[in-house]
Amino acid sequence: xxxxxxxxxxxxxxxxxxxxxxxxxxxxxxxxxxxxxxxxxxxxxxxxxxxxxxxxxxxxxxxxxxxxxxxxxxxxxxxxxxxxxxxxxxxxxxxxxxxxxxxxxxxxxxxxxxxxxxxxxxxxxxxxxxxxxxxxxxxxxxxxxxxxxxxxxxxxxxxxxxxxxxxxxxxxxxxxxxxxxxxxxxxxxxxxxxxxxxxxxxxxxxxxxxxxxxxxxxxxxxxxxxxxxxxxxxxxxxxxxxxxxxxxxxxxxxxxxxxxxxxxxxxxxxxxxxxxxxxxxxxxxxxxxxxxxxxxxxxxxxxxxxxxxxxxxxxxxxxxxxxxxxxxxxxxxxxxxxxxxxxxxxxxx
Amino acid sequence: xxxxxxxxxxxxxxxxxxxxxxxxxxxxxxxxxxxxxxxxxxxxxxxxxxxxxxxxxxxxxxxxxxxxxxxxxxxxxxxxxxxxxxxxxxxxxxxxxxxxxxxxxxxxxxxxxxxxxxxxxxxxxxxxxxxxxxxxxxxxxxxxxxxxxxxxxxxxxxxxxxxxxxxxxxxxxxxxxxxxxxxxxxxxxxxxxxxxxxxxxxxxxxxxxxxxxxxxxxxxxxxxxxxxxxxxxxxxxxxxxxxxxxxxxxxxxxxxxxxxxxxxxxxxxxxxxxxxxxxxxxxxxxxxxxxxxxxxxxxxxxxxxxxxxxxxxxxxxxxxxxxxxxxxxxxxxxxxxxxxxxxxxxxxxxxxxxxxxxxxxxxxxxxxxxxxxxxxxxxxxxxxxxxxxxxxxxxxxxxxxxxxxxxxxxxxxxxxxxxxxxxxxxxxxxxxxxxxxxxxxxxxxxxxxxxxxxxxxxxxxxxxxxxxxxxxxxxxxxxxxxxxxxxxxxxxxxxxxxxxxxxxxxxxxxxxxxxxxxxxxxxxxxxxxxxxxxxxxxxxxxxxxxxxxxxxxxxx
Numbered sequence: 001x002x003x004x005x006x007x008x009x010x011x012x013x014x015x016x017x018x019x020x021x022x023x024x025x026x027x028x029x030x031x032x033x034x035x036x037x038x039x040x041x042x043x044x045x046x047x048x049x050x051x052x053x054x055x056x057x058x059x060x061x062x063x064x065x066x067x068x069x070x071x072x073x074x075x076x077x078x079x080x081x082x083x084x085x086x087x088x089x090x091x092x093x094x095x096x097x098x099x100x101x102x103x104x105x106x107x108x109x110x111x112x113x114x115x116x117x118x119x120x121x122x123x124x125x126x127x128x129x130x131x132x133x134x135x136x137x138x139x140x141x142x143x144x145x146x147x148x149x150x151x152x153x154x155x156x157x158x159x160x161x162x163x164x165x166x167x168x169x170x171x172x173x174x175x176x177x178x179x180x181x182x183x184x185x186x187x188x189x190x191x192x193x194x195x196x197x198x199x200x201x202x203x204x205x206x207x208x209x210x211x212x213x214x215x216x217x218x219x220x221x222x223x224x225x226x227x228x229x230x231x232x233x234x235x236x237x238x239x240x241x242x243x244x245x246x247x248x249x250x251x252x253x254x255x256x257x258x259x260x261x262x263x264x265x266x267x268x269x270x271x272x273x274x275x276x277x278x279x280x281x282x283x284x285x286x287x288x289x290x291x292x293x294x295x296x297x298x299x300x301x302x303x304x305x306x307x308x309x310x311x312x313x314x315x316x317x318x319x320x321x322x323x324x325x326x327x328x329x330x331x332x333x334x335x336x337x338x339x340x341x342x343x344x345x346x347x348x349x
Numbered sequence: 350x351x352x353x354x355x356x357x358x359x360x361x362x363x364x365x366x367x368x369x370x371x372x373x374x375x376x377x378x379x380x381x382x383x384x385x386x387x388x389x390x391x392x393x394x395x396x397x398x399x400x401x402x403x404x405x406x407x408x409x410x411x412x413x414x415x416x417x418x419x420x421x422x423x424x425x426x427x428x429x430x431x432x433x434x435x436x437x438x439x440x441x442x443x444x445x446x447x448x449x450x451x452x453x454x455x456x457x458x459x460x461x462x463x464x465x466x467x468x469x470x471x472x473x474x475x476x477x478x479x480x481x482x483x484x485x486x487x488x489x490x491x492x493x494x495x496x497x498x499x500x501x502x503x504x505x506x507x508x509x510x511x512x513x514x515x516x517x518x519x520x521x522x523x524x525x526x527x528x529x530x531x532x533x534x535x536x537x538x539x540x541x542x543x544x545x546x547x548x549x550x551x552x553x554x555x556x557x558x559x560x561x562x563x564x565x566x567x568x569x570x571x572x573x574x575x576x577x578x579x580x581x582x583x584x585x586x587x588x589x590x591x592x593x594x595x596x597x598x599x600x601x602x603x604x605x606x607x608x609x610x611x612x613x614x615x616x617x618x619x620x621x622x623x624x625x626x627x628x629x630x631x632x633x634x635x636x637x638x639x640x641x642x643x644x645x646x647x648x649x650x651x652x653x654x655x656x657x658x659x660x661x662x663x664x665x666x667x668x669x670x671x672x673x674x675x676x677x678x679x680x681x682x683x684x685x686x687x688x689x690x691x692x693x694x695x696x697x698x699x700x701x702x703x704x705x706x707x708x709x710x711x712x713x714x715x716x717x718x719x720x721x722x723x724x725x726x727x728x729x730x731x732x733x734x735x736x737x738x739x740x741x742x743x744x745x746x747x748x749x750x751x752x753x754x755x756x757x758x759x760x761x762x763x764x765x766x767x768x769x770x771x772x773x774x775x776x777x778x779x780x781x782x783x784x785x786x787x788x789x790x791x792x793x794x795x796x797x798x799x800x801x802x803x804x805x806x807x808x809x810x811x812x813x814x815x816x817x818x819x820x821x822x823x824x825x826x827x828x829x830x831x832x833x834x835x836x837x838x839x840x841x842x843x844x845x846x847x848x849x850x851x852x853x854x855x856x857x858x859x860x861x862x863x864x865x866x867x868x869x870x871x872x873x874x875x876x877x878x879x880x881x882x883x884x885x886x887x888x889x890x891x892x893x894x895x896x897x898x899x900x901x902x903x904x905x
Contacts, residue, residue, distance in 0.1 A: 045867075066853075068852045068853075069852075070852070074577050074578070074581050075576060075577065075578075077577065077581070077582075078575075078576050078577030078581075078582065078583050081577075081582065081583050082575075082583055082757060082758060083757070083761070085761075086761040086766075088852070099581065102581065102582045177562070177578075178581070179562070179577065179578050179579060179580065179581050180577075180578055185581065215561075215866060218867065218868045219867075219868050222868040222869070223868040223869075336580075336581060336582070337580045337581065337582055340579070340580045340581045341402075341579065341580050344402070344562060344579050344580070345401070345402060348562050348563045
């Protein structure tokens with residue numbers, strides 16, 4: 001039972017090395033009068049803006065902006081729902097028209113009547129009677145094909161949703177999951193809009209035809225898509241994506257415009273926010289001309305501001321669908337859970 | 350009467366802690382499941398139990414746990430014999446090495462197994478990636494150590510005379526094994542199997558990382574339901590239903606196990622068998638042990654190698670990336686990285702939180718252990734003690750995920766608004782570690798002859814002096830051991846932490862999970878490097894504990 005000094009010392013050193021309770025800096029939320037203070041912006045993981053714009057905003061408004069990514073679109077909504085009333089930030093960006101119903105039901109957001117840029121009111125959410133969600137950007141979720149791959153493999157690329165269950169395209173399609181990612185859910189809604197009650201059969205065929213379901217859009221596009229070095233030449237992405245794959249004046253991918261569902265992303269002040277004034281300023285910032293003009297290059301989405309100038313290659317390569325597939329917002333709110341549960345069953349068994 | 354009052358006073362602190370940090374969150378979660386809009390409505394919960402997916406999840410949990418348990422016992426028995434009865438070289442080192450998998454953080458094991466069975470990994474040719482067999486491998490990897498430990502400790506102190514007598518009477522070695530040794534070991538084997546089954550059934554990180562939404566166990570299903578991964582919204586009813594199923598199952602299992610092993614505690618005052626020199630007939634057991642060692646080393650080695658390789662060459666780039674915040678596939682402007690803080694900062698957070706969690710669980714564990722081991726005088730005292738004993742084993746039965754989610758939804762209203770408190774994570778981790786701490790300390794305290802205390806008292810020592818002179822000298826080593834285990838548990842804790850961790854103060858397992866779930870080879874490589882670091886830190890702690898180990902104090 002002799003004490004082994006070395007062991008005891010080592011243990012003590014280990015314990016002592018990183019003592020102890022709250023020795024982190026305690027950041028205060030209180031702002032001096034007239035100042036904006038700390039604002040926490042909660043977003044999905046795909047959120048990005050040029051640093052310069054953020055710095056200019058902080059300087060001008062006196063706000064100190066903290067960006068807090070909270071996972072994919074679905075995860076973001078879940079987190080906001082669970083922490084309703086005592087939110088994990090002051091303002092949230094990235095809840096879209098597919099998940100908005102859940103957030104509205106849970107009372108996640110507080111009303112804010114922002115000054116909308118011209119043309120933005122067409123994107124307001126149906127059913128948002130209190131006026132809590134402010135549209136910031138939009139893009140249509142469409143099936144994309146790697147045209148270069150199809151040319152190399154002497155295969156005609158698919159053009160419709162029907163084509164995706166054709167055995168000629170077996171094991172070639174990858175899509176993010178409808179439960180964890182907003183484009184994934186948008187795609188599920190596109191199939192529901194297209195096939196009505198037969199969507200279940202469609203998805204069974206799709207899974208039987210080797211469709212791969214991954215967690216988020218990033219996984220699908222940056223990992224599995226052939227353009228990024230993966231092995232699947234058909235991917236669920238956006239109508240804007242072909243503008244991203246331009247080289248020498250040509251895009252090597254194309255969006256299938258008959259497979260699209262329009263996604264609108266919203267920002268909103270969180271109910272119970274510590275700094276609601278700061279939150280409102282952030283929403284105004286997101287609607288401002290600088291951010292609206294930066295959205296295409298930063299996040300690959302269209303601004304809601306009709307007057308914002310688009311990058312030149314967008315006019316050529318980011319063609320928007322004339323008539324995206326639609327599902328009424330009320331139907332989405334009413335059946336989303338049920339649809340997703342069924343979808344999970346189909347894709348995970 | 351004064352003794353009873355003293356007992357209750359001693360019990361008050363841990364009970365209060367348990368009430369606030371355990372009963373409140375868990376009932377809060379159950380309440381949200383059973384009450385909708387203020388009215389009691391168990392219909393939704395019952396409906397969940399009837400769902401096809403629920404049945405599948407429960408069945409998956411049962412068959413994977415049962416299979417893993419059987420495999421772990423079969424693999425563990427020969428190794429228990431070799432490591433606890435034979436004099437082989439490096440016995441201590443091998444024993445310590447075999448303990449490491451058990452305390453490895455689950456995210457680390459998940460990533461290691463994934464690397465092992467991936468198409469490009471050493472076992473890629475078996476095509477196990479994305480199958481339930483990968484999960485089985487992970488569960489067995491974790492739990493062989495438990496079997497070796499528990500059975501080995503019993504085997505070590507097994508009276509060898511009956512076996513010798515049988516042999517002298519002409520029994521073959523196989524006959525001796527099946528008619529004498531195994532029956533004598535039965536309580537230990539059953540006990541080990543029960544614990545392994547429990548760990549498998551409540552295993553989280555490994556199943557989540559290897560199974561996703563496709564192969565979900567009850568525990569991961571609760572996580573998926575509460576994070577909206579099944580229906581896109583938070584499913585309180587379904588999560589509550591599954592938590593109840595799990596709680597009931599664990600309580601039954603613990604009760605059955607307690608009954609089955611109702612034999613004299615083999616860890617108290619035992620004669621240790623002198624290790625025998627290996628003989629010819631031991632060759633199969635030695636070979637089997639060697640294979641187990643290789644099987645346990647394989648994922649670890651694969652992980653370390655994977656963390657050091659990139660594009661077919663050796664490199665430290667993944668370790669250098671630990672100073673960064675990960676690679677965000679889409680974003681390059683604002684913030685740029687994937688994480689809120691560099692990975693190294695997450696390691697520092699983990700260590701700091703583990704220190705806090707350790708002292709908290711030790712403090713609570715000590716109080717609990719003292720209360721439960723006081724010799725009861727009279728019925729009232731005995732029943733108080735029994736209730737208390739059961740109460741503190743509860744955290745073992747409630748999933749860490751349920752606990753974490755309960756913390757998230759209940760501890761955010763005054764008077765107990767702790768959601769943004771830095772203490773929340775250590776408290777949760779301390780509770781997860783508590784049953785382990787209690788299990789280490791209780792047998793030791795029970796082993797102290799109460800007459801020693803009485804003698805001290807009759808010689809004029811006060812209660813404090815008695816404690817210092819009688820209990821303390823025996824207790825300090827197991828206490829350090831318990832501290833080590835609590836520290837290791839806290840370092841690797843993921844289930845509860847993932848819910849309540851603050852985005853700006855992430856722990857290392859949370860960061861690893863985040864990195865691994867994001868696209869990009871660098872993120873995956875960084876996750877592997879971080880896993881190696883985390884595994885290294887944990888292993889170091891456990892090896893220190895192993896050196897402290899009083900022979901035969903059968904932990905786990």
